[in-house]
Amino acid sequence: MSGLAIENLSMRFDLPGGTSVQALQDVSLHLKEGELLSVLGPSGCGKTTLLNILAGFLAPTEGQVVMNGHRVTGPDAERGMVFQQGALFEWMNVRDNVSFGPRMKGMGRAEMAGIVDHLLEVVGLRDFKDKAVYELSGGMQQRVALARCLANDPDVILMDEPLGALDALTREKMQSLVLKLWKETGKTIILITHSVEEALLLGERLLVMAPRPGRIHKEYRLPFADMGVGADLREVKKHPDYAPTREEILNMIWNMEEEIMGRVEAGA
Amino acid sequence: MIPLLIYAAIFVASFLIVSRVVRRAARRDFTALKTVTFGDESAVVSDRWASVISIVTIFVLWGMFTGSALLPGFLHAPGPFEGVATFDYTAQTPDGERDDATVTVLVHPVDQKVEAPEVDPGDGWARNDSATVGMWRSGLIRVDRNDELGRAEGAEVVAVNGEPIAPGGSVGTEFGRVGMSPKGTLNFEPDKGWQMEPIWLPSPEAVVVRMGEIAGEGFRGSTLWEHLGYSLFRVVVGFFFGALLGIPLGYAMGLSNWFRGWFDPIVEFMRPVPPLALIPLVIIWAGIGETGKIILLFLAALWIMAIAARSGVSGVAISKVHAAYSLGASKWQIMRHVIMPNSLPEIFTGARVAMGVCWGTVVAAELVAAEKGAGMMIMVASKFQNTDIVIMGIILIGVIGFGIDMLMRWAERVMVPWKGKV
Numbered sequence: 001m002s003g004l005a006i007e008n009l010s011m012r013f014d015l016p017g018g019t020s021v022q023a024l025q026d027v028s029l030h031l032k033e034g035e036l037l038s039v040l041g042p043s044g045c046g047k048t049t050l051l052n053i054l055a056g057f058l059a060p061t062e063g064q065v066v067m068n069g070h071r072v073t074g075p076d077a078e079r080g081m082v083f084q085q086g087a088l089f090e091w092m093n094v095r096d097n098v099s100f101g102p103r104m105k106g107m108g109r110a111e112m113a114g115i116v117d118h119l120l121e122v123v124g125l126r127d128f129k130d131k132a133v134y135e136l137s138g139g140m141q142q143r144v145a146l147a148r149c150l151a152n153d154p155d156v157i158l159m160d161e162p163l164g165a166l167d168a169l170t171r172e173k174m175q176s177l178v179l180k181l182w183k184e185t186g187k188t189i190i191l192i193t194h195s196v197e198e199a200l201l202l203g204e205r206l207l208v209m210a211p212r213p214g215r216i217h218k219e220y221r222l223p224f225a226d227m228g229v230g231a232d233l234r235e236v237k238k239h240p241d242y243a244p245t246r247e248e249i250l251n252m253i254w255n256m257e258e259e260i261m262g263r264v265e266a267g268a
Numbered sequence: 269m270i271p272l273l274i275y276a277a278i279f280v281a282s283f284l285i286v287s288r289v290v291r292r293a294a295r296r297d298f299t300a301l302k303t304v305t306f307g308d309e310s311a312v313v314s315d316r317w318a319s320v321i322s323i324v325t326i327f328v329l330w331g332m333f334t335g336s337a338l339l340p341g342f343l344h345a346p347g348p349f350e351g352v353a354t355f356d357y358t359a360q361t362p363d364g365e366r367d368d369a370t371v372t373v374l375v376h377p378v379d380q381k382v383e384a385p386e387v388d389p390g391d392g393w394a395r396n397d398s399a400t401v402g403m404w405r406s407g408l409i410r411v412d413r414n415d416e417l418g419r420a421e422g423a424e425v426v427a428v429n430g431e432p433i434a435p436g437g438s439v440g441t442e443f444g445r446v447g448m449s450p451k452g453t454l455n456f457e458p459d460k461g462w463q464m465e466p467i468w469l470p471s472p473e474a475v476v477v478r479m480g481e482i483a484g485e486g487f488r489g490s491t492l493w494e495h496l497g498y499s500l501f502r503v504v505v506g507f508f509f510g511a512l513l514g515i516p517l518g519y520a521m522g523l524s525n526w527f528r529g530w531f532d533p534i535v536e537f538m539r540p541v542p543p544l545a546l547i548p549l550v551i552i553w554a555g556i557g558e559t560g561k562i563i564l565l566f567l568a569a570l571w572i573m574a575i576a577a578r579s580g581v582s583g584v585a586i587s588k589v590h591a592a593y594s595l596g597a598s599k600w601q602i603m604r605h606v607i608m609p610n611s612l613p614e615i616f617t618g619a620r621v622a623m624g625v626c627w628g629t630v631v632a633a634e635l636v637a638a639e640k641g642a643g644m645m646i647m648v649a650s651k652f653q654n655t656d657i658v659i660m661g662i663i664l665i666g667v668i669g670f671g672i673d674m675l676m677r678w679a680e681r682v683m684v685p686w687k688g689k690v
């Protein structure tokens with residue numbers, strides 16, 4: 001059984017003082033190999049918690065994650081992670097950052113150099129191989145983070161708002177890059193975002209989550225990601241289905257936020 | 269007081285001059301375009317001119333008030349009187365008979381042996397006197413001793429240079445102050461001027477000359493370099509062992525509950541104990557030899573390095589550790605490739621602090637008890653009032669401390685180029 005199966009996941013954080021937060025409740029999902037899933041939801045609905053469980057950094061209070069037939073119990077090189085920012089190693093140059101995974105596995109120098117050169121070519125940083133990480137712009141750093149993740153050849157790539165800290169223009173270029181990498185490598189990708197547009201463009205499947213308790217609210221299957229591969233994303237946005245879907249999701253999230261606010265006010 | 273006023277005056281005057289003359293031309297960088305700089309810390313840069321003038325001022329003031337030969341004479345503060353001073357006194361017998369005589373005083377540097385000058389006795393029953401007094405000192409002058417009618421005959425001194433004087437009073441003269449003791453003896457105190465006596469503050473060149481002497485001949489059986497070298501050696505060895513044990517201890521405290529729980533009380537207790545307070549105990553346990561000093565410095569460095577390493581570990585962004593785990597790194601690899609490099613900036617900061625503390629502690633420990641070392645040198649010198657050696661020692665201790673810090677900063681720049689850039 002290949003792919004990633006999320007089975008009845010629940011996560012409860014017990015807080016000091018006897019209260020607890022139900023961050024996730026009964027979340028189930030099956031991802032086939034090579035699927036691209038974007039996850040959207042109001043702040044605090046458990047997106048990061050879900051990703052941390054998938055990565056193996058957290059054990060769920062109930063349910064399990066099954067990957068390629070075995071249960072996930074901890075972090076593993078088969079599930080790569082791209083963080084929002086600040087997860088690169090400043091004490092290594094670009095090349096050493098990218099080759100970190102293979103190096104830890106004890107791969108030979110020549111083979112490693114080949115991988116690094118290839119990936120830096122792919123993300124467009126060929127000339128920055130020997131640069132220090134802190135000399136790169138935010139967008140370049142995220143490209144290094146992507147390359148570092150890919151160098152390890154994981155089966156699943158988990159991204160928690162990987163483009164959240166970038167400006168609009170850089171972000172658009174990075175979105176195209178993610179689509180290109182998805183098609184070229186055939187990896188399963190789960191991408192969390194706060195931007196509805198990004199979720200529409202970068203999701204073959206789109207998951208809208210609802211808060212308190214964190215759960216799956218609605219799932220979409222969208223054509224835009226396939227259309228966007230190798231194409232101008234601005235053209236994709238002109239598709240007749242794009243704007244209505246965007247409005248629908250925006251309304252959905254807006255209503256959830258209203259509800260939270262209302263509840264907070266009522267409680268106060 | 270006066271040196272302070274001069275200092276403040278130079279501060280203000282040089283500021284006005286430099287800002288009028290020099291600043292106009294300079295400053296073509298980005299800061300020059302800022303309209304508000306007050307409160308903008310990044311717009312404040314250390315003014316080169318101010319630094320240079322500041323250092324020069326200190327040496328000039330030092331020279332001024334010690335009569336340094338390096339300064340032209342007109343810059344000297346008024347010096348003490350040296351040479352031949354004279355004053356007249358008037359003696360009176362009980363039946364009102366008066367006579368005048370002159371006192372000649374040779375005022376000489378205190379380290380010279382001199383003879384009182386020969387003087388003509390003069391006429392009348394009060395005879396001329398001569399005496400010697402050291403510069404910055406004062407001396408009793410029994411002027412009636414050679415008079416025909418002295419104290420035994422009931423005669424007493426009633427005026428100096430024509431001004432009346434009584435027991436307990438005094439009269440100012442052009443060469444200094446003439447006072448009268450309660451018993452009626454004259455006391456001459458030559459003008460002290462505004463300069464410092466070498467025993468309080470020797471001139472800069474005297475310190476340099478003394479440094480040359482000690483560098484050549486040594487002090488108390490060891491050369492200058494041996495004294496400084498011993499101090500440095502103790503610091504380096506003590507710091508080395510402190511870091512050797514403290515860094516792994518700090519890592520362990522940052523990585524393991526048990527280690528954290530076990531050592532936290534000890535470290536938190538020992539950290540605020542000044543190493544100087546340990547000197548007596550260390551002397552009791554290990555004596556005043558090298559072992560004791562190195563143990564002391566080891567203890568001084570140990571806690572600082574342990575705490576630095578511990579906070580270096582806690583400072584690792586969890587996303588870096590998580591990233592390394594999902595890239596397939598083992599615990600040891602995470603230690604080696606993530607935690608250790610990530611804690612380097614903290615460790616360097618700690619090392620700089622520890623080196624500073626160790627250097628201060630070694631000097632203090634040598635002040636208390638040592639056979640060699642910079643602190644011992646100035647302590648022994650102070651007992652013999654060799655102020656020039658004391659000042660030389662202080663300057664060398666400061667220079668070495670500064671050098672150590674510069675060296676550490678340089679090492680930090682080389683080893684941790686990313687510091688402050690992320």
Ligand SMILES: Nc1ncnc2c1ncn2[C@@H]1O[C@H](COP(=O)(O)OP(=O)(O)OP(=O)(O)O)[C@@H](O)[C@H]1O
Pocket residue numbers: 013015021022023041042043044045046047048049050214
């Ligand atoms: N370590 C923790 N301890 C206690 N509560 C936690 C912890 N981590 C998350 N939570 C709670 O779980 C809920 C979900 O948090 P999570 O970080 O997964 O939200 P999110 O959807 O990623 O939010 P955002 O979009 O703001 O990143 C929140 O209510 C949060 O307060």
Ligand SMILES: [Mg+2]
Pocket residue numbers: 047048049
């Ligand atoms: Mg989050």
